[in-house]
Amino acid sequence: MQLFFCHTLNGSNASLNDEESRHLKVLRKQVGDSIACIDGKGNLLKCTILKIGKDHTDLQVDDCQFMPLERKYALHLLIAPTKNNERIEWMLEKAVECGIDVITFIETDHSEKHRINMSRLERIAISALKQSGRYYLPEIQSLQKLSDVQLEPCFFFAHCAEGNKNTLKDYFAQQSPQGNYQVLIGPEGDFSSAEIDRFYKIGGQGLSLGTGRLRTETAGLYIAMTFSALS
């Protein structure tokens, strides 16, 4: 089933933005045709095309089915973007396929990347969402300083230094992931020792991601896939 992503849904009215409207035209859809849409908030819609504009399409909602979230956990990944854009982009694509709720990009002591292209990341996330048959678009939060981030009690953080670390399998040996989890992943040069010390002091839980040394983007995806696999 071909799915479209509607950016606005208001009762029986919905609309597609410029990108989705272009997609609609490529598929030669016309006024009066019926299409299936998701809104990224759990709604699966059956719509009739009312008007196809240059950068906007108006839809009438004929049916709206709410799809409850199947996961029992909510995963918030806080990750330093990689120097190479492509690497963080594919991490995002794959994390959306596996299920994730919030991604926050963070600037850390060793960060070398100070800008990200939010609109491109959002397009990638929407495309991955449609492809994966999921209904919930993760919230993507723009780059912010690590020191400005509100860390929840018992957040996880992965690092390569010495220190008290466990695997996610150890942490979830008694019970599958249930509830809200924050996981921090550092940049190519890892978190600084000052950052790691602070994390332990404020109650963070050190995370081991197995025996190999994972790249930043691999580590981010490892988190999303492991939560999915353990739940």
Added chain:
Amino acid sequence: MQLFFCHTLNGSNASLNDEESRHLKVLRKQVGDSIACIDGKGNLLKCTILKIGKDHTDLQVDDCQFMPLERKYALHLLIAPTKNNERIEWMLEKAVECGIDVITFIETDHSEKHRINMSRLERIAISALKQSGRYYLPEIQSLQKLSDVQLEPCFFFAHCAEGNKNTLKDYFAQQSPQGNYQVLIGPEGDFSSAEIDRFYKIGGQGLSLGTGRLRTETAGLYIAMTFSALS
């Protein structure tokens, strides 16, 4: 520590191929310098450079340390290559980072890809191996027809059709992965119903990869990461 990959190791003699020799020159290494090498078979070598040729470097092995494999399982992934080369290449890079033993590329009923670039894939695997700090290079087997592949008893296969399926967490609820495992992943259009019927008939175990629909390359990586996470 800068690592080089040596393609031949014979007692106290080792050598680097053209690509690694170029890398050596970029780093301005000279005859008499000491370098660290891995051979992809568990050996960590300390070597002295004897001769730097145009496409070949001779080394004297001063010390050889054998690093035992830390994993208790051996994972053999059989996967249909994606139409887009990049997708299978990054899957390979990430699978090497997480640990994998054999990758066989397979041609299935719905395959649209009939050629792969083996030497490029091997270069990517070596680069990922050096970067990840692992010592075992997976064996990469060239494209072969699914019907020619020797399937072991109780192999796993992932598919999107109806049928008896469990997650890897279910299969390993009593005991972590230990031993040898074969896992099959189909192409973009999934395995055909004839292939799926045959798998079940010969004792294959259907695999569910969670609630979303994963792309081929995401599924392959999900397998490698999940085995790592569950072990």
